[in-house]
Amino acid sequence: MRQNPTLKKIAEKLNVSISTVSRALKDHPDISSETKKKINELAELIEYDPNPYAINLRTHSSKEFAVVVPSLSNFFYHSFISAIEEDARDYGYSVIIYRSSNDPKIEQQILKSCRHKRVSGIFIAITSETTDIAPFLKLDIHGIPVIFFDKVPQYESCNKICVGDEHAASIAAEEILKKGFRNVLGIFGDKNMSITQARLQKFMEVMRNGNPEIDLKTVHARSSEEAEQLTLSLIPDYLEKKFAIFCMSDEILAGTMKAIQRKRLKPPHDLGLIGISDGMIPSLFYPEITYAETSGYNLGKLAYSRMMRCISGSSFAQTIIDQSKLVMGGSI
Amino acid sequence: MRQNPTLKKIAEKLNVSISTVSRALKDHPDISSETKKKINELAELIEYDPNPYAINLRTHSSKEFAVVVPSLSNFFYHSFISAIEEDARDYGYSVIIYRSSNDPKIEQQILKSCRHKRVSGIFIAITSETTDIAPFLKLDIHGIPVIFFDKVPQYESCNKICVGDEHAASIAAEEILKKGFRNVLGIFGDKNMSITQARLQKFMEVMRNGNPEIDLKTVHARSSEEAEQLTLSLIPDYLEKKFAIFCMSDEILAGTMKAIQRKRLKPPHDLGLIGISDGMIPSLFYPEITYAETSGYNLGKLAYSRMMRCISGSSFAQTIIDQSKLVMGGSI
DNA sequence: CTGAAAGCGCTTACAG
DNA sequence: CTGAAAGCGCTTACAG
CATH class of the missing domain: 3.40.50.2300 (Response regulator)
Known part of the structure; x- marks a missing residue:
């Protein structure tokens, strides 16, 4: 049972302080390029990767999005998630997928856990029995943006991305x-x-x-x-x-x-x-x-750009409708 | 942007120490039932929930399982995940779902992130191009059990749960x-x-x-x-x-x-x-x-019990084959 | 350019 | 029965 390398370990080996290592690794302008070089080399060598829990505890941010859907065996949600993942990767976020099994109880638990984990944002298709929007408001108070998609609440002032x-x-x-x-x-x-x-x-x-x-x-x-x-x-x-x-x-x-x-x-x-x-x-x-x-992929792209806008601060509630198009088969 | 309640906040309000609050909340025998009672009541009231990042940083354990699948729009994986979730909930674990998109590169990233997050265990159906099992061995060194299911590597000494x-x-x-x-x-x-x-x-x-x-x-x-x-x-x-x-x-x-x-x-x-x-x-x-x-649900149940065995320590590698049964339709 | 120190929110060995 | 203290691994304002 080996330990993961830490800043401390690098600092000790190189006879510098932890602060210097931390700064060097994030390319802080204060640090000399010589110091940066040797620190980065060692970090590379021993495969240093920061402990996400420590970072989160310190910074209160997770660089993680949550996607919550009632069901997974669903082509529509699958393409939605693909779209989100594509964009998230580009911005350095990872995405976690949760399944509510269309059960409001489980949905609540998931939302709670998202709050405690301080996810950066939540994309959610609510269950068909979700009536209480208080938990979503609470998320908002805690500064976690929520983008509803596909199955959205009646409640007006929230961000919704819907199929047309x-x-x-x-x-x-x-x-x-x-x-x-x-x-x-x-x-x-x-x-x-x-x-x-x-x-x-x-x-x-x-x-x-x-x-x-x-x-x-x-x-x-x-x-x-x-x-x-x-x-x-x-x-x-x-x-x-x-x-x-x-x-x-x-x-x-x-x-x-x-x-x-x-x-x-x-x-x-x-x-x-x-x-x-x-x-x-x-x-x-x-x-x-x-x-x-009804394209999950389109919806995902729309939802992601809405999310980024929320994160950057300009977060007035908005409902976006994705238009549909006819795909010709031979049945009519 | 409100803060989540912490142990400290409870301690201050009740004029006890943080240690006492922490112990009371986990029903430690040392604490008097009177103290426990008032602490639990306040905790309930202000909806205290421990910060998972702090706990993890302290204890090095996450009570989280990861399930990694190539694709989500798949009834089989869906039932597998259902089975895992059912059991995990009973044991107080939560489960996070990752999708590799059948891309070994993405799979690697996911595994890395699982390692850093010190998940309690990983259930994985590998991509069709996964050849390098080194990352899985590394997980093992770090004490994270890996259960392969459905799509498993050739490599002998690992835990595999397969369709028959x-x-x-x-x-x-x-x-x-x-x-x-x-x-x-x-x-x-x-x-x-x-x-x-x-x-x-x-x-x-x-x-x-x-x-x-x-x-x-x-x-x-x-x-x-x-x-x-x-x-x-x-x-x-x-x-x-x-x-x-x-x-x-x-x-x-x-x-x-x-x-x-x-x-x-x-x-x-x-x-x-x-x-x-x-x-x-x-x-x-x-x-x-x-x-x-081929039942994803059965496979999930089998995989979960294997996982629990690994976590409890008795982790010799084993391959389990789930037998199939004929479901009669009317096509033959 | 570099470091010492405080602190994020918890747990737990130690002391009383 | 309760508390003070150390420490998990990081970041960052402050000092030099």
């Missing part, structure tokens, strides 16, 4: 209108989720305005299985009028596709199908499913 | 034999991967021993797209003899399923299909695909 729910819903709706469908089934998620409300409302609005004649039905499913059941029971037996299904999310799309396969129907011939997705699930089928793209 | 590649391949092969297929296509991953070699070899062995008459063909695909192309070109035009496809991994299964959909074939009627998977992809199709299960 309305925009995504509207471009999907427009595609349905453009293709001239007359009979449309919209399957949405849990009624209580803010993204459900946003997507549903906009989708309806665009459909109604586009063509009031359309036979439009909307339902809510809280799971993949429920979406499958709903699809099974709501696909008309005779698909005479041009029929299309819109799926608000990947989870719903997965259920709906199972029902479609079960009925041995083939998009786009038998019916039209379109979703909102990050692109992973749609690419598993043939023909690939057309979707309005 | 041979076992999974053999139960899939046996299922094919049992159903009496005469014409079998096995699609495997990159030839250089150890799991490919293990799965291929065992699959062939079981098939040959089971029925030497079978028309068996094996191919390698390095991506989903390649698997799709291979499947398209290798499915016989006339499926007269009973034909089955075995897919070594989810990635390959995804490509193969696209080809099957493209050809408008329906398992199990037109052909048999079986894979090795964690279960996420197989459940997206109807009928669901039959697979030999």
Whole structure:
């Protein structure tokens, strides 16, 4: 069980003071280049690396960002994290990933631990049951910026980076209108989720305005299985009028596709199908499913630059919406 | 920017020494229950929580585990991490997740940072290009146990927890034999991967021993797209003899399923299909695909108990293989 | 240009 | 039962 090298060890070996070593290693202008040289060489040789705990205790800063997500097996969050990591690396920050398992209790613990560890900032997609924003306010009091992304609280004055729910819903709706469908089934998620409300409302609005004649039905499913059941029971037996299904999310799309396969129907011939997705699930089928793209990567880039602005001080709360774009598959 | 409460603050308010507060808070037998009571009450009130950096600096221990994986958008790793987190919580450890992006350079950085942070232990699935095991040995010298899982190094004397590649391949092969297929296509991953070699070899062995008459063909695909192309070109035009496809991994299964959909074939009627998977992809199709299960959750439980053994000192190196089981879908 | 000293927030051996 | 003191490994204002 070997000890890590310390400033003291270097100082002793070189017969200088700890202060000098510390300064030399951070290229302080006071130190002669000769001294710097020998110190850096030895440090290199014995693989000195500063103890992050000591630094933090002293300076109250960690150069660490935390990303908190409800779930990890999620392509969207994965690309979000990639984007954050790319940028963070460039700025000398490291990033730690926490998973709340969509449990507000665990989320609270994570936030607490972030506070005690004095992370430099937090990116968080909250759980679907998070109602208490006090812990976030507390973080703020302690000078830790919080950037909400994807799943964000209702609370106004905070930094939020969101998928363009309305925009995504509207471009999907427009595609349905453009293709001239007359009979449309919209399957949405849990009624209580803010993204459900946003997507549903906009989708309806665009459909109604586009063509009031359309036979439009909307339902809510809280799971993949429920979406499958709903699809099974709501696909008309005779698909005479041009029929299309819109799926608000990947989870719903997965259920709906199972029902479609079960009925041995083939998009786009038998019916039209379109979703909102990050692109992973749609690419598993043939023909690939057309979707309005929600890009975790874009969101990550936006979130990071917001974070840097907060850290540099100019931290008025702001909500940023990332616009969506249509990715053409062959399902509609 | 408020300060977190400290021992000192409590001590001052209560007119006792810092030492007494520290001891009271950890229920040291020396302290009178009266003193303990008032200290705990105040601590509770002002939400005292010890500074983890100070503790670590003092005690050289972090009560933190690191999990390092190549990728996050992966159901298998997700369940592995769930299992670790469940157990860790019970023992008062927290777990930090790192992603190497399958890049040995990044992996090295992560390991270094784990060493400096003196994490209590590391669970790691190495990148496909990790060859240098020196960093892991160094961790060991510093008394940080490393448990390799899923993707493990060739190196003998270390702790490895692996999926039962041979076992999974053999139960899939046996299922094919049992159903009496005469014409079998096995699609495997990159030839250089150890799991490919293990799965291929065992699959062939079981098939040959089971029925030497079978028309068996094996191919390698390095991506989903390649698997799709291979499947398209290798499915016989006339499926007269009973034909089955075995897919070594989810990635390959995804490509193969696209080809099957493209050809408008329906398992199990037109052909048999079986894979090795964690279960996420197989459940997206109807009928669901039959697979030999590799469970991240099981692996996590096994890995954790190995870790605890290492921490408690009895740390001879050991390789543990998790056995697989057949999950029946309707594709074969 | 270099060093001695204080202090970040804790723990613990030692003394009483 | 309680406290004073040392020390974990760093940084930085102050002094020279």
